[in-house]
Amino acid sequence: MGDERGTLKKALVGLTILGSALVFSACGGSGGGGAQGSGGEPVNFGTVDWPEAIAKTNVSATMVEALGHETEIQQLSVPVIFKGLETGDLDLFVEAWFPTMQTNMEQVDGEEVRSVTTNLPEAxxxxxxxxxxxxxxxxxxxxxxxxxxxxxxxxxxxxxxxxxxxxxxxxxxxxxxxxxxxxxxxxxxxxxxxxxxxxxxxxxxxxxxxxxxxxxxxxxxxxxLEDPEEAWGGPSHVETLANADFVEDNPEINQLFEQMKVDKEIQGNWIDQIDNSGKEPEQIATEWLQENPEITDRWLEGVEAADGTPGPEALSTYLEEQASN
Structure with missing residues (x-):
């Protein structure tokens, strides 16, 4: 696996130089004690250039930061994201559409890429x-x-x-x-x-x-259009995928994503905000989290930040700090 990680990292660097397929967004995690992910590295999210993916990834990253972990978002193509999850260069992908991405899933080692939850059951x-x-x-x-x-x-x-x-x-x-x-x-x-x-x-x-x-x-x-031959594989849903080692090494973050589920109304609102509000994704995420504590409390129930603070309290404190900056 070490050779695979090196190969993928070289590929990612090449994409960065080309400026065509990769965008980095590194964020500091001042909430919950300022810790990093397992091994002292940021929690790495893969995302694609879709408004729903951008919004959900930024909401997710903001909550992980509130729990005391640094995060990094890398914008890539779908095949590169799946490969990154397999090798461990990426930790999480929150916008995996199935069944249309089943082919991508079959091209990676199923022992290394784990489905954490179905975060949007109907699409x-x-x-x-x-x-x-x-x-x-x-x-x-x-x-x-x-x-x-x-x-x-x-x-x-x-x-x-x-x-x-x-x-x-x-x-x-x-x-x-x-x-x-x-x-x-x-x-x-x-x-x-x-x-x-x-x-x-x-x-x-x-x-x-x-x-x-x-x-x-x-x-x-x-x-x-109707699809009687099921070329699209049948009804769609969206899953959160993670690197298997990351899941084992970060049980609190994994619990958050097991519990983070949205409906069409929430996701539709995020998409509209990304495409039509003129605001940056980070601002959209922060404002939505500030306005919806009843939802985020469910997502963070039983989850602790890196310093042991209950998840809902850590998020509230983090958002207050962001509002005062």
Whole structure:
């Protein structure tokens, strides 16, 4: 495993130099005694460039800081996150969508990557179309190819390496639903939604990877398509994943994440704040935690900070300190 850690770290450094796939955000953990994670190193979160992942990761990191541990957030592609969890270069990933990430899970050692909990039990990931297409009869993946010309044979996706993009790529490769001669255009969430905006403004039909919870469901009059062949693997949910050694070495942090569960309303609010408030993720996280002690008290029940302070008390003190700065 030592060689794997060295290889991955070299890869991460290379990505940093390129400036294309990795963002570091190191934070000090002044709460709960100022300790670090097991082994004296920061607690390392992997995240992806999705608003829900950015928000949930920052809320998570803020609570871990309040318990007295330094944190670091690394923005990476999904495959690199799974590899980092396997090797121990990353400790936690709080936005693992299943079943679409099952392929990623199968590519790492299941003894080294552990599912801590299902933190969002109900979610949807699918191809979406705008209302005009839906009203014309496009309500299922089975309907897409009948209207290939209207869609220009194109499905818009998000960042390369994303599990949803891979589902579409596999459908094209396997000619599932007759999509063998279609193409996917990969970019980013914002890039994809810009194409949706343009198409709707021009009165065109558009197909894209869509999911809920997300504010796109409120912004656009759209339909998430039925998937009778279960190319997307069935109903979605979101899990918290952790490196197995980290779980064993950090029982208090593990207990927090076992108990940290959200619903569509909470996650939808976070997404809207990230995309539309103009605030930094750290501020969004801090303000939400200040406003929702009844939720965070449940998440921190029975959890102690590094100095033995009860978790809810440690978070309250930490947030008061942040507010006074």
């Amino acid at each position: 949807t990931f699918s191809v979406a179309v705008n209302r005009e297409a839906c009203d014309a009869g496009v309500t299922s993946h089975e309907d897409l190819d009948r209207f290939k010309e209207e869609f220009n044979g194109t499905i818009y996706g998000i960042e390369p390496g994303n599990d949803g993009n891979q589902v579409v790529i596999d459908m094209i490769k396997n000619d599932t639903y007759g999509l063998g001669d279609w193409e996917i255009v990969e970019s980013s969430t914002n890039g994809m939604l810009s194409e949706v905006d343009r198409a709707i403004e021009d009165g065109e039909w558009v197909a894209f990877t869509g999911w809920e919870p997300h504010w796109m469901g409120q912004r656009y009059d759209m339909c998430l």
